[in-house]
Amino acid sequence: MKPVSVYITVPGSSAQRDMSGWRNKKPVIDYGRCTNCLICWIFCPEPAIIREEGKIVIDYMHCKGCGICAVECPRKCIEMVGEL
Amino acid sequence: MLSQKLLQLMSGNDAIAYAVMQADVDVVAAYPITPQTVIVERLSEHVAAGRLDAEFVPVESEHSALSVCVGASLVGARVFTASASQGLALMHEMLYIAAGLRCPIVMAVVNRALSAPINIHGDHSDMMGSRDSGWMQIFAESPQQAYDFTIMAYRIAEDRNVLLPVAVNIDGFTVSHCYEGVRVLDKDEIKSYLPRVPRPRLDAETPMTVGAMFSPDYYHIVKTEQVKTLQQSIKHFKEAAKTYPARDVQYDVTHVLNPGSRVVVVGLGGVMGTVRHVARNMDVGVVSVRLFRPFPVEEVRQQLENAELIVAIDRAYSPGAPAPPLASDVKTILQDMDLNIPVWSVVCGLGGHEVRLSTVEKLLNSAVEAAEHGVKTRIQTYITEEVTVT
Amino acid sequence: MMKKPREEHFELIFVGRGGQGVVTASRVLAEAALLEQKFVQSFPEFGPERSGAPVKAYARVASAPIEIRAPVEKADATVFFESRLTQVFKPVDITHSGGVVVIGCREPSKLSVGDGLQVFTLDAQEIVTSLQRPLSLNMVMLGAVASATGIVSLDSLKTAVGKKFSPVDLQALEQGFMKVVKHETG
Numbered sequence: 001m002k003p004v005s006v007y008i009t010v011p012g013s014s015a016q017r018d019m020s021g022w023r024n025k026k027p028v029i030d031y032g033r034c035t036n037c038l039i040c041w042i043f044c045p046e047p048a049i050i051r052e053e054g055k056i057v058i059d060y061m062h063c064k065g066c067g068i069c070a071v072e073c074p075r076k077c078i079e080m081v082g083e084l
Numbered sequence: 085m086l087s088q089k090l091l092q093l094m095s096g097n098d099a100i101a102y103a104v105m106q107a108d109v110d111v112v113a114a115y116p117i118t119p120q121t122v123i124v125e126r127l128s129e130h131v132a133a134g135r136l137d138a139e140f141v142p143v144e145s146e147h148s149a150l151s152v153c154v155g156a157s158l159v160g161a162r163v164f165t166a167s168a169s170q171g172l173a174l175m176h177e178m179l180y181i182a183a184g185l186r187c188p189i190v191m192a193v194v195n196r197a198l199s200a201p202i203n204i205h206g207d208h209s210d211m212m213g214s215r216d217s218g219w220m221q222i223f224a225e226s227p228q229q230a231y232d233f234t235i236m237a238y239r240i241a242e243d244r245n246v247l248l249p250v251a252v253n254i255d256g257f258t259v260s261h262c263y264e265g266v267r268v269l270d271k272d273e274i275k276s277y278l279p280r281v282p283r284p285r286l287d288a289e290t291p292m293t294v295g296a297m298f299s300p301d302y303y304h305i306v307k308t309e310q311v312k313t314l315q316q317s318i319k320h321f322k323e324a325a326k327t328y329p330a331r332d333v334q335y336d337v338t339h340v341l342n343p344g345s346r347v348v349v350v351g352l353g354g355v356m357g358t359v360r361h362v363a364r365n366m367d368v369g370v371v372s373v374r375l376f377r378p379f380p381v382e383e384v385r386q387q388l389e390n391a392e393l394i395v396a397i398d399r400a401y402s403p404g405a406p407a408p409p410l411a412s413d414v415k416t417i418l419q420d421m422d423l424n425i426p427v428w429s430v431v432c433g434l435g436g437h438e439v440r441l442s443t444v445e446k447l448l449n450s451a452v453e454a455a456e457h458g459v460k461t462r463i464q465t466y467i468t469e470e471v472t473v474t
Numbered sequence: 475m476m477k478k479p480r481e482e483h484f485e486l487i488f489v490g491r492g493g494q495g496v497v498t499a500s501r502v503l504a505e506a507a508l509l510e511q512k513f514v515q516s517f518p519e520f521g522p523e524r525s526g527a528p529v530k531a532y533a534r535v536a537s538a539p540i541e542i543r544a545p546v547e548k549a550d551a552t553v554f555f556e557s558r559l560t561q562v563f564k565p566v567d568i569t570h571s572g573g574v575v576v577i578g579c580r581e582p583s584k585l586s587v588g589d590g591l592q593v594f595t596l597d598a599q600e601i602v603t604s605l606q607r608p609l610s611l612n613m614v615m616l617g618a619v620a621s622a623t624g625i626v627s628l629d630s631l632k633t634a635v636g637k638k639f640s641p642v643d644l645q646a647l648e649q650g651f652m653k654v655v656k657h658e659t660g
Binding site for chain 2: 005006007008009011013
């Protein structure tokens with residue numbers, strides 16, 4: 001059955017959109033100082049900080065470069081790095 | 085001629101409630117308002133007495149009534165609501181959502197004037213205010229048509245190639261509170277006429293997103309598709325009319341009396357019965373528009389092209405517009421046909437103002453006289469006892 | 475006394491007061507005529523639906539489909555639930571010349587209805603008082619108009635009334651049918 005086009009039938013399709021173009025600075029983590037406290041994971045307004053085994057990683061396809069993670073990091077180990 | 089033997093005495097409101105019960109709807113969400121109240125009362129009685137196995141949701145406003153209907157419709161339920169006047173106005177934003185989300189909701193609109201000044205009586209201002217909401221709009225002239233069109237509305241709305249909400253309009257009081265003999269179908273006839281057709285619906289097994297934001301790149305595509313679907317739903321109305329199980333009626337998008345007459349009257353709703361009563365023995369054609377949206381352009385065009393004078397009767401103003409709603413449509417058709425036929429735009433019956441037989445007689449007589457004398461004057465007027473143009 | 479309707483399209487106006495069952499009378503007449511396989515229409519005058527206020531209800535009985543949706547301006551028969559109301563709506567204004575006027579009236583000798591009408595009267599209040607049922611006034615008037623016009627049979631009316639109303643209503647109907655008399659002075 002072909003659905004009418006006002007219905008979006010692929011669940012989670014918005015996750016496939018590349019949002020990296022919204023950004024002019026990207027957060028970079030200094031893993032040498034990161035304690036994996038997850039404060040950045042809590043504050044990220046997008047689901048752009050992902051928990052992996054024993055560390056967090058940044059999903060650069062969805063990160064819009066807001067910088068909240070860098071401000072909130074208690075050890076100041078996230079740096080916003082300019083992008084071309 | 086049909087036998088009167090099997091008929092039940094019903095008002096327009098009774099007839100609609102009975103049709104909804106027989107259509108075996110799953111959800112009724114409605115807020116009572118004069119002159120629609122009887123429909124809601126009857127349906128709550130049908131549900132309470134077990135004659136209708138439906139969820140009856142006594143909402144706190146019309147906005148919620150239609151919101152409930154949208155939600156229920158999207159999970160696949162057959163739903164009904166009814167409103168009028170201020171209630172329909174309060175539903176306004178939900179009307180567009182119901183149409184845009186392609187919900188096959190059927191709503192009875194018991195046409196009533198809008199405040200201010202407050203008035204509980206009939207005219208078409210309420211539906212004309214919602215004219216462009218994307219709903220199919222049917223106008224019934226009698227309790228029998230109110231019943232038949234309500235049943236037909238479910239067939240059309242739920243057609244997999246339509247999936248649009250349908251408003252069945254009846255004139256407040258003059259049809260809603262008028263008792264006439266109504267022939268009702270039997271259960272089996274309705275069951276086979278209204279099969280449960282599968283349609284896209286919200287369902288945990290096959291998830292989908294409904295009501296998402298659409299960017300300008302996509303919004304216009306979806307809207308254009310919706311409008312095209314509405315336009316081509318004329319053929320689904322015709323199909324629903326052709327297959328309608330009542331053996332004694334054959335409905336169409338318009339009803340035409342005295343085709344090929346010099347003067348042609350075009351109009352909507354119950355007042356057209358009075359016009360036909362007067363015109364039956366005159367050289368006056370009467371085109372009663374049964375399906376107002378989508379407008380049956382081709383069918384009306386055929387009736388207008390040989391006329392010498394056209395009288396377009398509206399039961400609402402379109403304040404500030406070049407012409408009232410129906411007259412506007414008529415003039416657009418004439419322009420598209422390169423035809424320069426004078427149109428008399430007559431507004432009548434505002435706020436329940438009686439449209440008397442004698443008034444209609446005078447109007448038609450002066451139209452015939454004007455046509456005989458080749459009078460080309462265009463007029464826009466509210467109907468009075470003395471419509472004369474020389 | 476029995477009169478056949480003049481035409482196949484017969485129109486009636488019931489005049490009474492809000493609360494006297496004027497609208498119900500019109501509807502029951504339509505239901506009875508429907509039982510006789512006629513085309514019918516019944517509707518009230520919309521607006522002044524207040525207890526005690528003068529109200530009108532209309533009915534049409536025809537041998538062909540009824541398309542007209544306008545109120546009855548001049549009826550073939552008018553029914554006044556009480557004589558005082560003939561001063562609110564003048565019978566000559568709302569009844570066709572030669573038409574039937576039925577008036578619930580205590581003192582018919584004092585009536586002045588106008589010329590060219592067939593006037594029928596009965597003491598409807600006396601009937602409902604004797605039945606100890608003031609609410610059955612509309613049934614008395616229904617019986618009376620059926621008798622004066624012949625537009626529906628008493629049997630059809632009894633069937634229609636019996637479906638929804640009490641045995642006293644049937645008695646009121648019958649007494650109205652029996653007791654209505656032609657008013658000689660016009």
